[in-house]
Amino acid sequence: MSTQRRGRPKGPTGPVIGRALQLLDAFDAEHRALTLSDLARRADMPLSTAHRLLQELCAWGAVERDDAGLYQVGLRLWELGSLAxxxxxxxxxxxxxxxxxxxxxxxxxxxxxxxxxxxxxxxxxxxxxxxxxxxxxxxxxxxxxxxxxxxxxxxxxxxxxxxxxxxxxxxxxxxxxxxxxxxxxxxxxxxxxxxxxxxxxxxxxxxxxxxxxxxxxxxxxxxxxxxxxxxxxxxxxxxxxxxxxxxxxxxxxxx
Structure with missing residues (x-):
């Protein structure tokens, strides 16, 4: 069984974290649920990069995907934010x-x-x-x-x-x-x-x-x-x- 803790980043994180934050920053009060294409466009990054990062963010819980395939801010971010x-x-x-x-x-x-x-x-x-x-x-x-x-x-x-x-x-x-x-x-x-x-x-x-x-x-x-x-x-x-x-x-x- 893997001992990898849920949410712990793997490998180099500097540029990756920056791009992940760009994706999260694409959400706002008027854009609470977005498609993959919308996220990539609003974050100004290639579709393939956005897709790969969203998979990581979903696995950690920072982003969730609903039944319609739209991405939303995940509950894990709210849990973390509650500590501020x-x-x-x-x-x-x-x-x-x-x-x-x-x-x-x-x-x-x-x-x-x-x-x-x-x-x-x-x-x-x-x-x-x-x-x-x-x-x-x-x-x-x-x-x-x-x-x-x-x-x-x-x-x-x-x-x-x-x-x-x-x-x-x-x-x-x-x-x-x-x-x-x-x-x-x-x-x-x-x-x-x-x-x-x-x-x-x-x-x-x-x-x-x-x-x-x-x-x-x-x-x-x-x-x-x-x-x-x-x-x-x-x-x-x-x-x-x-x-x-x-x-x-x-x-x-x-x-």
């Missing part, structure tokens, strides 16, 4: 406080971290009758326009801030702030006030208020926000609730 401290680990700690905030307000509650120059949403709880939002768990968004993004950008390293503010800034609505000078002022206000305000920057019917979540060393590692229908309340009325939730999660992370 900035993803499901953070979510598990924060979830009771997020649920409390949602129950109190009946509004959208979001939890996010920064990955490079983007926001990655770790959790989102939709309140009953709350305003529709464009974000989804695992989705990415610009740092400059969302409540959580403004918090994370305000507390990011100066070089990250410069990269974001000097680069192209996504424009979503007529209220989206794209002027770097104005954004710098907003980031300073976030650090001074302890919360952020995104006023109709993503959609014209939504107002978001975010607050920082800190680890035991005081470093901002995540952000939480409430997203409500514009005109239903004010940012200052929400700020206390959001900051209290963020502080509770911070205490839980510290212990």
């Amino acid at each position: 401290p900035r993803g499901p680990g953070l979510r598990e700690t924060a979830l009771p406080y997020l649920e409390d905030l949602c129950q109190i307000t009946r509004e959208n509650v979001q939890l996010a971290v920064r990955e490079g120059t983007e926001v990655v949403f770790v959790e989102r709880i939709a309140g009953f009758g709350s305003v529709p939002v464009l974000t989804r768990v695992g989705g990415r968004f610009a740092l400059t326009s969302t409540g959580v993004g403004l918090v994370l950008l305000a507390h990011a390293a100066p070089e990250v801030q410069e990269e974001v503010l000097n680069g192209p800034i996504d424009h979503h609505t007529e209220k989206t702030v794209t002027d770097p000078v104005q954004l710098r002022s907003m980031l300073a206000a976030v650090r001074s006030n302890g919360f952020s305000v995104s006023d109709r920057q993503v959609t014209m019917d939504a107002l978001s208020v975010g607050a920082p979540i800190r680890d035991g060393s005081g470093e901002v590692v995540a952000a939480v926000s409430l997203v409500v229908r514009y005109g239903s309340t004010t940012a200052h009325a929400l700020a206390g609730l959001v900051r209290t939730c963020a502080q509770a999660i911070s205490r839980a992370l510290s212990t």
Whole structure:
């Protein structure tokens, strides 16, 4: 009987790992199930290479093939991802406080971290009758326009801030702030006030208020926000609730 452990790569892995990651990167929210041809095209590699690598990925469990012959992200990746401290680990700690905030307000509650120059949403709880939002768990968004993004950008390293503010800034609505000078002022206000305000920057019917979540060393590692229908309340009325939730999660992370 073979003693080869399931999932252990065989032989040289450097270039192979890179090509395998290209295949996995071909999947996204709009492309959850793909044919072999689609995967090869989106990963920009020969069909034969894609086929060989997909066999390896399927054997490990990173990719699964359904009855129709379409490839999908495998459960093994979800199992591995659940070990990430900035993803499901953070979510598990924060979830009771997020649920409390949602129950109190009946509004959208979001939890996010920064990955490079983007926001990655770790959790989102939709309140009953709350305003529709464009974000989804695992989705990415610009740092400059969302409540959580403004918090994370305000507390990011100066070089990250410069990269974001000097680069192209996504424009979503007529209220989206794209002027770097104005954004710098907003980031300073976030650090001074302890919360952020995104006023109709993503959609014209939504107002978001975010607050920082800190680890035991005081470093901002995540952000939480409430997203409500514009005109239903004010940012200052929400700020206390959001900051209290963020502080509770911070205490839980510290212990």
